[in-house]
Amino acid sequence: MRKKILSAVLASALAVSVLAGCASTGAAPAAAPADGASTEEAAAPAADEQVTIRVALWDYSNTEYYKAMFDAFSQAHPNIAYEVVEFPADEYPTTIKTQLAGNQNFDVVFLKDLPTMSALIAGGHLMELDQFMDGDPDFDKANYSGLIEQLGQGGKSYGVPFRKDNNMIFYNKDMFDAAGVPYPEDGMTMQDYYDLAEKMTSGSGNDKVYGAHMHTWASNVSIYARRTEEFNQLDTSTYESLIPYYETMLAMQDAGYIQDYGALKSGNIHYSGVMYNHQAAMLQMGTWFINMLVENADFHWGVCALPNNAGVGNEKAVGGITPVTIGAYAEHPEAAWEFIKYVCGEEGAKVLAATGILPGYGSDAINEIFDKIPETNEFAPEGLSKYINIDNYVVEFPMSEKAGDIDTILGEEHSAIMTGTETPEEGVKNMIDRVNALQ
Amino acid sequence: MADQKKNIQNSNKGALKRKKTLVAWSFILPNLIGFFVFTFVPIVFSLFLSLCEWSAGNQGVKFVGLENFRYMFTQDRSFRIALKNTLYYTVVTVPLTLFIALGLAMLMNKPIKGKTFFRSVLFFPYVASLVAVAVVWMALFNPERGPVNGMLMSLGVENPPRWAASQVWAMPTIIGLTVWKGMGYYMVVYLAGLQSVPSELYEAAEIDGANGWAKFRNVTWPCLTPTTFFVLMMLVVATFKSYDIMYITTQGGPGEATKVLAYHIFNSAFVSMKFGYASAVAMVLFVIIILLTLFQFRMEKKFTNY
Numbered sequence: 001m002r003k004k005i006l007s008a009v010l011a012s013a014l015a016v017s018v019l020a021g022c023a024s025t026g027a028a029p030a031a032a033p034a035d036g037a038s039t040e041e042a043a044a045p046a047a048d049e050q051v052t053i054r055v056a057l058w059d060y061s062n063t064e065y066y067k068a069m070f071d072a073f074s075q076a077h078p079n080i081a082y083e084v085v086e087f088p089a090d091e092y093p094t095t096i097k098t099q100l101a102g103n104q105n106f107d108v109v110f111l112k113d114l115p116t117m118s119a120l121i122a123g124g125h126l127m128e129l130d131q132f133m134d135g136d137p138d139f140d141k142a143n144y145s146g147l148i149e150q151l152g153q154g155g156k157s158y159g160v161p162f163r164k165d166n167n168m169i170f171y172n173k174d175m176f177d178a179a180g181v182p183y184p185e186d187g188m189t190m191q192d193y194y195d196l197a198e199k200m201t202s203g204s205g206n207d208k209v210y211g212a213h214m215h216t217w218a219s220n221v222s223i224y225a226r227r228t229e230e231f232n233q234l235d236t237s238t239y240e241s242l243i244p245y246y247e248t249m250l251a252m253q254d255a256g257y258i259q260d261y262g263a264l265k266s267g268n269i270h271y272s273g274v275m276y277n278h279q280a281a282m283l284q285m286g287t288w289f290i291n292m293l294v295e296n297a298d299f300h301w302g303v304c305a306l307p308n309n310a311g312v313g314n315e316k317a318v319g320g321i322t323p324v325t326i327g328a329y330a331e332h333p334e335a336a337w338e339f340i341k342y343v344c345g346e347e348g349a350k351v352l353a354a355t356g357i358l359p360g361y362g363s364d365a366i367n368e369i370f371d372k373i374p375e376t377n378e379f380a381p382e383g384l385s386k387y388i389n390i391d392n393y394v395v396e397f398p399m400s401e402k403a404g405d406i407d408t409i410l411g412e413e414h415s416a417i418m419t420g421t422e423t424p425e426e427g428v429k430n431m432i433d434r435v436n437a438l439q
Numbered sequence: 440m441a442d443q444k445k446n447i448q449n450s451n452k453g454a455l456k457r458k459k460t461l462v463a464w465s466f467i468l469p470n471l472i473g474f475f476v477f478t479f480v481p482i483v484f485s486l487f488l489s490l491c492e493w494s495a496g497n498q499g500v501k502f503v504g505l506e507n508f509r510y511m512f513t514q515d516r517s518f519r520i521a522l523k524n525t526l527y528y529t530v531v532t533v534p535l536t537l538f539i540a541l542g543l544a545m546l547m548n549k550p551i552k553g554k555t556f557f558r559s560v561l562f563f564p565y566v567a568s569l570v571a572v573a574v575v576w577m578a579l580f581n582p583e584r585g586p587v588n589g590m591l592m593s594l595g596v597e598n599p600p601r602w603a604a605s606q607v608w609a610m611p612t613i614i615g616l617t618v619w620k621g622m623g624y625y626m627v628v629y630l631a632g633l634q635s636v637p638s639e640l641y642e643a644a645e646i647d648g649a650n651g652w653a654k655f656r657n658v659t660w661p662c663l664t665p666t667t668f669f670v671l672m673m674l675v676v677a678t679f680k681s682y683d684i685m686y687i688t689t690q691g692g693p694g695e696a697t698k699v700l701a702y703h704i705f706n707s708a709f710v711s712m713k714f715g716y717a718s719a720v721a722m723v724l725f726v727i728i729i730l731l732t733l734f735q736f737r738m739e740k741k742f743t744n745y
Contacts, residue, residue, distance in 0.1 A: 094709040101495035119712050123496025262604020262693075263583035268574060328497070405711045416694030421606040430694075437514065 051332045052081040053339060056096060057110035058089040069351045073342045080335045082108075100125035106327040107336035110162065114151075114395065115403035117323055121153045122401040127326040129157045132337040139341055143361050150395050151323050159323030160344040161360025163352065165286035166317040167223050167396075168387055169193075169307070170293070173300040175200065175209070175281045184282060186314040188307035190224070190248040193282075197257040200281035211257040213280035214249055215271040216264050218407075218414035219396060220284060221245050227318035227394055228310035233410065234400050236432045244309055246417055246424035253418070261418035272296070286319050287388060290370075291356035294377050302381045317390035320397070321360065358388050402438055409434045488718035495714055507719035518720060520695045521703040524610065528699055529678040532614050536674055537667070540622045544629030545659070558630075562623035569620065573687045576616045577603060603689050606696040613684055613697055620684075621677070625670050632666030633659070668739045672732060679728050700724050 060066050070082050085106065087095045093116040096109065100120060109126070111117045120126050133139055133148070141148045144161055151159040169184055176183050181199050188196075197211030214220050222242060225231035230241035252258045259274070272289070274280045276296050283289070284306065293301055305314040324344055326336045342348055349359035353369040367385035374380045397403055410431060417427035489508075492501040511518050547558050564572055580587050582601040591599040600608040640658045649657065682701035685691055691698035691706075698706075700720065708717035 097495065097709065097712065119494075123494055123712065124498065125496065260583050260604075262601055263581055265689075265692075266577045266581045266603050267584070268577070408706060408710055411690075412692060412695055412698075415690075415692035416606065416696075419601070419604045419606070419693040421693055421696075434516065437516070 050079050050081070051335045052083050053107035053330075053332050053335050054083050054085055054105060055108040055110070055339070056085045056087065056099070056104075056106040056327075058087050058092040058112065060084050060086040065351050065355050065357070069343055069348050072347065072351070073339060076342065076347075077335075077338055080332075080338060082339065096120075097123075097125075100327060100329075103329045104327070105329045105331050107330040107332050108339050109325045109327045111159065111323050111325060113320060114323075114397050114399055115407050117151070117159060117325065118153060118399045118401055118403045120325075121158050121399075125328050126158045127328050127330060127333055129159070129326065129337075132333075133157060136337075136341070138345075143345075143363060145362055145391055145393050147321060147360060147393060147395075150393075151321065151399070153399050159325040160340050161321045162324045162344050162348070163288075163322035163357060164360045164393070165288055165319035165321075165358055166387055166390065166393075167227070167284065167286050167306055167319050168303045169282050169284055169305070170275065170289055171282045171302055171304070172275065172278065172280075173302050173381075175278065175299070179281075183302055184304045184307075186305040187312070188304070190245065190307050190309055193307040194248055194252055194257070197252055197282065198255070201255075201257045208256075209278070210259055210274075210280040212252065212282040212284075213271060213274050214252075214258045214261070214284065216261060216418075218411045221249055221414065221418075222410065223284070223318055223396065224306055224308050226396060227306055227316050228308045228312045229316075229394060230310055232398060233403070233406050234398050236435050239428050239432050239435075242431075243424045243428055246427070250418070250420075250424065261415075265415070287358040290358070290373075290380075290384065294356045294373060294380060297379050300379050300381075303384070303387055305387070314386065315390065316392045316394060317387075318394045318396060321395060323360075362389060402435075405438050406435055409438075485718040485721055488715050489722045490719075491715040493714045494712045496712075500715075503715070507716050508723075510716070511719060511723070517695060517698065517703055518700075521698045521700045524695075524697060525679060525699045525701075527610060528614060528617075528681075529675060531611075532617050532678045533671065533674045535614070536618045536621050536625060537670055539618060540625035540670065541629050541663070541667075543622060543626045544633055545655075547626065548630060548633045558626075561626055564620045565623040569683060570687055572620055573616060573684065576612075576619070577688055580612055580615075604693060606693050609689055609693060609696045613688060616688070617678070617681070617684060621674075625674070628670055629663070629666060632663050636662040664742055665739075668735065668742075672735050675731055675735070676728055679724065679731075 055070070057066070066084075070084070074081060087099075089112075092112050096111070097116060097119060100106070100109070101123065109120075111120070117126070133141065145164075147161045147164060148157055148159075151157065151161065169188075171184055173183065179200060179202075181196065184193070184196055193212070200209070200211035202209050219226075222231055222233075222245075224245045225241045226233075230238060232238045249258070253260060259269075259280075263269075271283060271285060272292055275283050275293070276298075278299065290303075305312075306318070324340050326333050326340070330336055344359075344361055346361060346363060346365065349361035349363070349366050350369065352359040353366045356370075356373060358370075359366060367389050370384040370388055371382070373384060374382055397407065400406070413422070413427045413431045413434075416422040416430075417424055422430065488500070490502060490504060492503050492506075493499075543561055547554060547561070551557075579585055580602040582588060582599075582604045585602070588599040588602075602608050602612045636659060640662070641654060644654050644658050680701050682699055682705060685697045685699060685702050686705070689697045691702050701724065704717045704720045704724070707713045707720060711717075
């Protein structure tokens with residue numbers, strides 16, 4: 001008897017949960033626009049109504065500029081308070097996807113990368129921003145060097161770039177001076193880069209100094225070909241352009257001009273320490289490293305454009321973007337837009353630039369801040385604005401619904417190539433086959 | 440009169456029975472509710488999802504029948520690799536852990552000096568955080584600067600294995616870490632098992648002139664079969680569903696050398712946002728574990744000597 005009751009309970013629970021699954025997902029699309037509409041009505045008439053927006057981001061508590069920037073915003077908009085919801089940095093992409101899939105009512109959502117943004121747009125978890133952008137006289141897309149368009153999907157805009165980055169070669173000037181080797185220059189070929197690394201490599205054992213340093217991300221190779229637009233993650237017919245870049249990096253690894261990929265990966269070694277401790281003369285990294293060097297370097301450093309085989313100098317920039325978006329379940333989208341306009345606008349950009357972080361917003365004032373860094377930091381180079389004020393900006397990873405999958409595949413094959421278990425040809429062939437097989 | 444008395448007795452009996460039932464339910468209920476909400480409902484939902492396409496988006500759940508399973512078995516190369524890796528990992532890890540744990544337990548059961556100290560040392564990896572232990576392990580086995588390869592090279596090995604940085608050695612490296620991390624726990628389980636072996640059996644065996652091996656073969660091992668089955672079952676389930684170790688150490692690489700089923704499920708769900716497909720793979724894993732467990736239960740009845 002009791003067994004029967006139990007099985008009846010379990011069976012009905014099964015039915016309920018299946019129905020609940022259908023019902024909740026079926027009702028969601030209808031609920032989202034209604035939510036948006038109702039809050040717009042509420043927010044529009046009373047501008048001085050007190051609202052609190054929920055802001056989702058990572059690294060809030062250990063990054064100084066966020067609080068300063070957000071407080072400045074609240075002072076300028078006394079009716080809008082903010083509540084920060086912080087998630088761990090490493091797990092942020094997965095966490096934010098899961099949170100929004102659970103219809104969390106975040107108003108402002110910071111995103112770490114574009115594959116995550118593509119997935120969220122595909123899931124309908126982000127609010128379209130054209131309605132805000134087009135009707136707002138204070139907002140000018142021209143300040144974002146074409147990035148608003150690159151952050152779009154299906155002809156609609158979903159995000160404003162908070163930060164952007166250019167990837168460059170950072171080098172230790174003191175080491176080049178000591179070795180009597182000329183500094184690396186814009187427009188180097190991969191062979192030039194190889195030769196420089198050879199000249200700058202010295203010592204052995206614990207005193208070994210590497211000519212260059214390559215971190216363990218797949219983008220640490222693909223970024224060279226991506227900047228010249230020889231390579232596009234969404235088009236497998238361009239993948240073979242990666243082979244010569246892999247060959248150069250593997251040759252450098254075999255010759256001991258860069259540290260071994262496997263050792264870096266097993267040792268969990270961060271690229272910054274390698275430069276701070278004078279263990280490498282050159283490093284390919286994004287502009288965020290300016291901020292890290294300003295705070296930590298005890299040597300004179302310089303930057304130059306990425307080497308490549310396509311004859312491109314400093315006229316192109318390549319890097320990732322940190323977009324800010326509005327969640328589809330936001331309760332105060334109008335206030336969220338005000339917030340985004342502020343942190344992604346001139347005021348927010350100045351706070352970022354002052355710390356050596358490259359804001360998404362570009363202007364002469366921002367360039368000036370970067371050019372003034374050497375006034376307060378004796379080790380920083382002159383003329384940094386030359387590398388941040390570039391109109392032709394290529395996003396590191398183009399937007400696509402499949403971006404997450406492609407990113408995983410490229411990463412896996414990258415590790416196979418760099419550990420020497422696959423030749424560059426085999427690895428690239430696997431990339432092509434696997435990306436083509438994606439549903 | 441007599442009828443009345445009987446009735447009262449009956450109703451008293453009924454009330455008592457009801458009360459007992461209620462008490463029993465109230466004891467089970469907190470756990471049952473938790474199990475129901477956080478385990479049973481999600482399992483059922485995931486069973487349903489495995490027949491659907493769902494990207495956790497607002498587009499809703501689309502029923503696709505067995506399409507996920509067709510794709511898994513005919514087209515998904517990563518699934519085949521992950522299944523193979525999982526079997527490799529389990530088939531090597533389980534017996535290795537079992538025998539090492541048993542060996543250590545027998546050693547620690549002997550009256551040796553500093554027994555408690557050694558027991559603690561062996562148990563320590565199990566208590567320590569996986570992340571910390573994994574980082575230490577990877578540092579030991581660093582292909583360029585690791586002490587293990589340093590030692591091998593000073594012993595005259597010219598090309599020591601590149602451990603986690605090699606497709607061939609990555610899995611053995613992770614298996615080594617798993618065994619080291621888990622053996623302390625199973626050693627304690629075996630130690631408990633050893634306490635229950637009646638000492639008169641050993642004495643009888645000794646009188647019969649049994650040597651060490653004969654004593655182990657005919658006394659210790661048969662008496663430990665229930666423990667061994669418990670350890671075996673726990674180990675098989677644990678290795679089949681493990682993915683945290685790979686996530687921390689190699690992220691499934693190099694290439695896909697250490698990608699196991701659970702890792703593939705995680706990737707499909709939270710990176711590719713294919714929750715339907717991930718649920719389908721999870722169901723396959725679930726069926727494999729259930730079948731193995733049932734098989735082990737059967738074997739237990741056959742082989743244990745109780």
